[in-house]
Amino acid sequence: MANIAFIGLGNMGGPMAAxxxxxxxxxxxxxxxxxxxxxxxxxxxxxxxxxxDAVKHADVVVSMLPAGxxxxxxxxxxxxxxKHVMGAGTLVIDSSTIDSATAQRVGKYLNAAGFGFVDxxxxxxxxxxxxxxxxxxxxxxxxxxEQAKPILENMGKNIFHAGEVGAGQxxxxxxxxxxxxxxxxxxEALQLAIDNGLDPAVMSDIMLQSSxxxxxxxxxxxxPDVMPNVPSSNDxxxxxxxxxxxxxxxxxxxxxxxxxxxxxxxxxxxxxxSFHSANGHGQKDFxxxxxxFSKNKS
Ligand code: NAD
Numbered sequence: 001m002a003n004i005a006f007i008g009l010g011n012m013g014g015p016m017a018a019x020x021x022x023x024x025x026x027x028x029x030x031x032x033x034x035x036x037x038x039x040x041x042x043x044x045x046x047x048x049x050x051x052x053d054a055v056k057h058a059d060v061v062v063s064m065l066p067a068g069x070x071x072x073x074x075x076x077x078x079x080x081x082x083k084h085v086m087g088a089g090t091l092v093i094d095s096s097t098i099d100s101a102t103a104q105r106v107g108k109y110l111n112a113a114g115f116g117f118v119d120x121x122x123x124x125x126x127x128x129x130x131x132x133x134x135x136x137x138x139x140x141x142x143x144x145x146e147q148a149k150p151i152l153e154n155m156g157k158n159i160f161h162a163g164e165v166g167a168g169q170x171x172x173x174x175x176x177x178x179x180x181x182x183x184x185x186x187x188e189a190l191q192l193a194i195d196n197g198l199d200p201a202v203m204s205d206i207m208l209q210s211s212x213x214x215x216x217x218x219x220x221x222x223x224p225d226v227m228p229n230v231p232s233s234n235d236x237x238x239x240x241x242x243x244x245x246x247x248x249x250x251x252x253x254x255x256x257x258x259x260x261x262x263x264x265x266x267x268x269x270x271x272x273x274s275f276h277s278a279n280g281h282g283q284k285d286f287x288x289x290x291x292x293f294s295k296n297k298s
Contacts, residue, residue, distance in 0.1 A: 001025050002151065005058035007051055007074065008096070009036040012122070013064030015130040016095070016155045018043050020062075022132075023154035030054040052081045060151055061092045067247070068098035075106045083113045091116035091147050095136070097173075099251050100166035101258070103139065107165035116144040119165060120152060121172040125240050133157045137175075139168035173255060176248040179215070180269040184289050186216045190223045191293035201226045222290035231285035239285030246273050246282070 001024045006017040009031040021027050021044045028046040030053070031037050037047045048054035051074060055061050061082075065071050071094055075082060092110055094103065094117070103119035110117040118140030128134040134156035138145050145161045152159050162171040189212065193203040200223040208217050220239075221227040231239035249270040256263040276282075276292050 002059040003057050004028070004151070005030070005048070005054040005061045006040075006045075006064075007031070007054060007061065008064040008066075008070075009033070009040055010064065010066070011126050012095075012129045013062075014039060015126070016062070016064060016134070017045060019129075019132045019155045020151070021045055025151075025154070028054045028058065050080075052085050055082055055090070056085045058086070058090055060148075061086070061090060062151070063092070063094045063096060065094075065096040067096070068102040071096050071098050071106060072102055076109055083110070083115070086115060088114050089116065091118075091144060093118055093120050093148050093151065095120045095122055097121045097248060097251070098169060099254055100139075100169040103169050104166040107140070116140075116147060117165060118144050118148045119168040120148060121168050122156065123172065123175065124156070127238075129155070136160065137162050137168045137171045139163055139165045139170075141165075169251070170255060173248050173252040176245065177252040177263070177266040177269065180245055180249055180273060180286070181265045182214045183216050183220075183222060183287055184269055184272050186212075186214065187222045187287075187290035187293050190290070194223075194294070216287070220287055222287035223294075224290075230287070232287050232290065236281075236284040236288035236291075239287065241282065242273055242277050242284055242286050242288065243282040245286040246270070246277055249273060 004020055004025045004027045006027055006029045009029055017027055017040050028048050029037050029040045030048045030051050041047050092115055107117040118138050120136045120138045122134040122136055124134040132155055135158040136152045136156045137160050139162050149159050162168050190200050194200055204217055204221055204226050220230050222232050224232045252266050253270055276289055281288055
């Protein structure tokens with residue numbers, strides 16, 4: 001069992017750290033929020049007063065922070081002093097969703113100081129974090145990936161090695177860009193069918209057995225009351241928020257700019273989800289993009 005420092009105990013990090021405790025690891029936690037730390041202490045974690053205190057005796061450091069600037073300031077800001085207190089060979093796993101360039105900068109800096117680093121963003125949301133069924137998409141060298149894998153298996157079900165440091169972040173945002181396009185396209189097709197007198201449940205069945213078949217129709221139908229137990233049948237509550245999809249689409253567009261890729265579908269999806277958020281729907285599940293097509297009809 002390992003000594004693990006866990007930094008960032010929000011909606012995702014809290015349950016992920018709890019799963020590490022459940023698996024028998026000694027987990028020391030740090031978050032800017034006292035109450036987030038107390039919840040984990042009740043579950044058996046040790047509380048640290050600073051990030052540097054948390055990582056002092058750690059074999060592995062896991063971070064789950066909101067954005068690139070938080071990850072950068074945690075690891076690259078010398079005043080935090082992390083690199084001066086971490087033991088030689090400590091492995092850092094950053095599971096935050098951030099831009100690949102920042103992940104590479106952090107990796108290079110930590111590697112040069114003698115530490116291991118992988119970026120390991122996740123797919124699976126808050127429910128997956130609680131159930132320990134997340135998918136981890138890892139970027140890093142073979143050795144660091146192999147070191148990280150048994151730890152990640154305590155929090156997730158599928159662990160992929162996408163490539164070198166930063167590749168995990170690229171793979172994650174490519175997947176989410178495609179998902180946003182599929183969700184918007186499926187919503188548009190379903191509403192076109194409804195406008196022409198078809199039952200959306202029948203139309204969904206037809207597309208599921210035809211060439212339009214995709215993940216949203218199989219597991220996450222955006223039209224209310226076609227499928228039970230999905231956000232669309234629960235007022236678009238729960239699931240994956242529009243504002244988190246906007247964040248990932250922003251990262252996808254930044255990446256596309258850097259690699260001079262052609263991503264018109266991603267750019268359009270970014271505009272649609274931004275407009276939807278600006279209309280007050282940022283906290284709803286992302287399948288609520290369906291309302292953009294259906295509400296305009298009433
Ligand atoms: P969150 O806002 O709920 O939690 C972030 C936590 O980090 C907060 O508790 C905050 O206090 C803490 N924090 C911020 N700066 C800190 C610092 N310098 N030191 C210590 N703690 C600090 O966010 P979340 O929903 O848990 O998401 C975390 C990451 O996971 C994000 O990058 C997000 O894009 C990604 N993600 C989220 C979901 C989801 O469904 N929520 C799904 C996949 C990926």
